[in-house]
Amino acid sequence: MVAVQVIVGGLLLGAVYALFSSGLTLIWGMMNFINFAHGEFVMLGMYVALMVVVWLHGGPVIFGIAAAVALCALGIAIYFSLIRHVIRGPMLAQILSTFGLALLLRYSAFYIFSANFVSLPQNSMSGTLNLAGIYLPVAQLVAGAVAIFLTMSLHMLLTRTTVGSKLLAVAEDRTAAMLMGIRPDRMQALAWGLSAGAAGIAGALMATAYPWSPSVGETFGLIAFVVVALGGFGSVLGSLYAGLIIGLIQAVSAYWLGAIYKDIVVYGLFVALLWFRPQGLMGKA
Amino acid sequence: MKRILSPLGRLILPHLRGRIGWALLAAGLLLYPLVFTGAFYRDVGVTFLLAAISASAWNIVGGYAGQVSVGHSMFFGLGAYTPLLFYSLWGWSPMAGIPAGIALSIALAVVIGMPTFRLTGHYFSMATIAVAELIRIFTSTWTFVGAAIGLQGPATARGWWDLTFRGELPYYYIFLAVLGVVLFTTAAIERRRFGFYLRAIKSSERAARSLGVPVRRTKMQALALSAAFTSVAGSLYVTKTGFIDPDSGFGILISVQMVIVAALGGAGLLFGPLLGAAILIPLQTATNSWFGGGGSGLTYILYGGIIVVIARFEPGGLLELWHRVVPERWRRAYAA
Numbered sequence: 001m002v003a004v005q006v007i008v009g010g011l012l013l014g015a016v017y018a019l020f021s022s023g024l025t026l027i028w029g030m031m032n033f034i035n036f037a038h039g040e041f042v043m044l045g046m047y048v049a050l051m052v053v054v055w056l057h058g059g060p061v062i063f064g065i066a067a068a069v070a071l072c073a074l075g076i077a078i079y080f081s082l083i084r085h086v087i088r089g090p091m092l093a094q095i096l097s098t099f100g101l102a103l104l105l106r107y108s109a110f111y112i113f114s115a116n117f118v119s120l121p122q123n124s125m126s127g128t129l130n131l132a133g134i135y136l137p138v139a140q141l142v143a144g145a146v147a148i149f150l151t152m153s154l155h156m157l158l159t160r161t162t163v164g165s166k167l168l169a170v171a172e173d174r175t176a177a178m179l180m181g182i183r184p185d186r187m188q189a190l191a192w193g194l195s196a197g198a199a200g201i202a203g204a205l206m207a208t209a210y211p212w213s214p215s216v217g218e219t220f221g222l223i224a225f226v227v228v229a230l231g232g233f234g235s236v237l238g239s240l241y242a243g244l245i246i247g248l249i250q251a252v253s254a255y256w257l258g259a260i261y262k263d264i265v266v267y268g269l270f271v272a273l274l275w276f277r278p279q280g281l282m283g284k285a
Numbered sequence: 286m287k288r289i290l291s292p293l294g295r296l297i298l299p300h301l302r303g304r305i306g307w308a309l310l311a312a313g314l315l316l317y318p319l320v321f322t323g324a325f326y327r328d329v330g331v332t333f334l335l336a337a338i339s340a341s342a343w344n345i346v347g348g349y350a351g352q353v354s355v356g357h358s359m360f361f362g363l364g365a366y367t368p369l370l371f372y373s374l375w376g377w378s379p380m381a382g383i384p385a386g387i388a389l390s391i392a393l394a395v396v397i398g399m400p401t402f403r404l405t406g407h408y409f410s411m412a413t414i415a416v417a418e419l420i421r422i423f424t425s426t427w428t429f430v431g432a433a434i435g436l437q438g439p440a441t442a443r444g445w446w447d448l449t450f451r452g453e454l455p456y457y458y459i460f461l462a463v464l465g466v467v468l469f470t471t472a473a474i475e476r477r478r479f480g481f482y483l484r485a486i487k488s489s490e491r492a493a494r495s496l497g498v499p500v501r502r503t504k505m506q507a508l509a510l511s512a513a514f515t516s517v518a519g520s521l522y523v524t525k526t527g528f529i530d531p532d533s534g535f536g537i538l539i540s541v542q543m544v545i546v547a548a549l550g551g552a553g554l555l556f557g558p559l560l561g562a563a564i565l566i567p568l569q570t571a572t573n574s575w576f577g578g579g580g581s582g583l584t585y586i587l588y589g590g591i592i593v594v595i596a597r598f599e600p601g602g603l604l605e606l607w608h609r610v611v612p613e614r615w616r617r618a619y620a621a
Binding site: 032033034036081082085086089090091092093094095096097099100101102103104105106107108110111218222225226229260261263264267268270271274275 | 348355407408590
């Protein structure tokens with residue numbers, strides 16, 4: 001029974017991993033660009049949720065939407081003020097831009113919110129559900145379900161709508177897309193908004209279920225790398241599967257090896273992937 | 286007068302210019318601790334040298350070859366842990382631990398470089414940050430290397446045998462000698478075929494390959510050399526502090542410091558890391574003393590901001606800015 005509980009808990013957390021990792025993979029697929037600050041976006045989403053709950057007494061729906069909107073706006077602002085200018089620059093500028101951004105956001109968060117762990121106050125998603133002997137926190141169930149729904153929605157948006165086609169067109173060939181009347185700048189800004197928004201809402205979802213501190217950004221950023229590397233760079237569906245797998249591996253190794261080893265196993269998997277299958281599960285070589 | 290002097294100048298200056306620069310710099314660095322005799326100033330000097338050594342080491346692969354590592358702390362940490370581990374196990378001198386650290390670092394460089402150098406540069410950056418973090422977590426759980434508490438060096442030092450001294454002065458000159466070795470090696474690389482290969486790879490890997498540059502092997506060699514020097518920097522750090530723990534050896538901030546020092550001064554330029562360290566180390570010392578214990582947080586906010594601004598406006602760093610802003614004529618007169 002405990003084993004089932006561990007597995008289900010891991011899959012539910014993995015669904016949230018899938019949601020924020022799909023944001024990272026979207027940016028990679030769109031513009032061949034790795035965002036080192038992605039984990040910090042998740043962390044900021046958590047604090048936005050906290051602030052909305054504490055100051056505005058908003059419920060889960062409100063703070064979820066608030067985190068998505070706030071991070072979406074931040075993503076678009078970062079695209080226009082920073083990314084647009086470095087994307088054609090040297091590799092050094094591309095990597096340093098978001099790496100520096102990650103430091104800036106992480107240590108600003110330390111400065112503003114302190115290094116202490118915090119968690120959301122009691123809300124409508126507190127409590128535990130008993131499903132045939134498996135005890136699961138309501139918050140985890142809701143977070144996992146919403147995350148899967150949103151990741152699938154993002155996949156649908158990319159593959160079934162006009163906007164998605166435009167995004168993919170820009171990713172495929174910027175100049176050709178421009179000649180077809182698509183504005184690449186707007187599309188790429190939209191991709192950054194979607195990516196950061198996904199990270200923000202994933203943060204809000206996790207805030208309901210787990211305590212956190214500003215340092216979680218680094219961990220989530222690395223987990224997103226692992227998920228994207230496993231799922232294949234640029235594949236949203238791949239990152240959904242990979243997220244679930246990583247969540248499961250983490251939960252299982254935390255249960256059988258001890259909590260401190262869960263990250264070692266996951267990062268070790270990343271190194272092994274780079275050696276044996278760098279294109280990931282669903283990626284093209 | 287000018288007519289007579291200028292051909293003469295043209296004849297002599299090019300030969301002198303480089304050497305005068307080196308001589309002035311060397312003299313300045315040699316004399317610094319004798320002019321500023323206070324323990325505080327000497328300590329800042331030692332910190333500056335250490336930062337310059339590690340950033341110059343990073344510069345070989347990150348600057349010249351354009352393969353941006355954001356996890357160089359793994360080599361620094363290996364270089365720091367190995368001598369102390371040998372000391373705590375068998376009481377050996379760091380003279381035995383330093384080469385072992387170098388060997389381990391080169392082995393690790395091969396393990397990371399082999400798979401990632403087949404792919405684009407982004408993979409290398411991601412792999413370095415993940416591997417550094419993997420090693421940091423692993424070290425903090427492994428009791429053999431002291432787990433989260435870390436390792437302690439000799440309490441009662443045996444002088445030169447342990448490279449442990451009472452004052453700052455011996456450290457200063459040992460570090461300076463190592464910096465000299467790193468800079469001379471880099472300068473030698475710059476002028477050789479290997480250096481041209483590196484710059485070719487940086488500007489376009491595909492073009493370099495089509496011209497017959499052995500791209501993967503060259504990147505691998507650059508990483509191995511850089512890892513070896515970074516490992517030495519870690520060993521020097523630990524002979525000075527006599528103590529290491531997972532965060533001060535493998536922590537991400539160690540990597541950050543190397544990247545920012547090199548990038549601020551000018552990545553891929555010989556004296557870039559020196560300039561970066563000369564600006565950042567006093568700045569860091571100042572913010573730490575102004576804001577007390579809470580200052581380190583502000584320092585890293587500042588570091589993040591500086592890195593973003595460099596990336597956005599001046600990826601070439603301050604030296605390149607200098608080369609662009611200061612007119613050619615002026616530069617010739619004052620250039621080192």
